[in-house]
Amino acid sequence: MPLCPQCGSDLIRRHRTLLQKIAYSDAFQCKKCGFRRRVVYRFFRVNATVFFSRYTHCVRCGTARVHRSAKADRIDSVSKHVVSMVQRMSGAPVYRCIACRLQYYDWRPPPPRAPPD
Numbered sequence: 001m002p003l004c005p006q007c008g009s010d011l012i013r014r015h016r017t018l019l020q021k022i023a024y025s026d027a028f029q030c031k032k033c034g035f036r037r038r039v040v041y042r043f044f045r046v047n048a049t050v051f052f053s054r055y056t057h058c059v060r061c062g063t064a065r066v067h068r069s070a071k072a073d074r075i076d077s078v079s080k081h082v083v084s085m086v087q088r089m090s091g092a093p094v095y096r097c098i099a100c101r102l103q104y105y106d107w108r109p110p111p112p113r114a115p116p117d
Helices: 016-025 042-052 081-087
Strands: 012-013 024-030 037-038 066-068 094-096 103-105
Touching: 012 066, 012 094, 037 042, 081 103
Parallel strands: none
Antiparallel strands: 012 024, 024 037, 066 094, 094 103
16 A cells, blocks of 8 residues: 655555546545545557657656667567657657567667666
């Protein structure tokens, strides 16, 4: 069970309104202080990351752990996301997600790597 970030007590599930059911997968409320936490559907989080990021992210899982490939691999699956297909037709380079092994096309560069400590 999740804990309240303000007081540390347990969060309990709350009923969602009809409009909240469209955007949120879960709604919680703290028993002590009344703090509310809502969890946005994964679909919305991933697409927001993909569309509004300065750098490329995987169109399936939203991770930034991607690398550019010289050419498309015949074994790994290729994304059928509309944005990826449009960018493929415009000649964008192919990227491969390390986490889910999906190939997709994007013009944006991958995020810069943090230097090792």
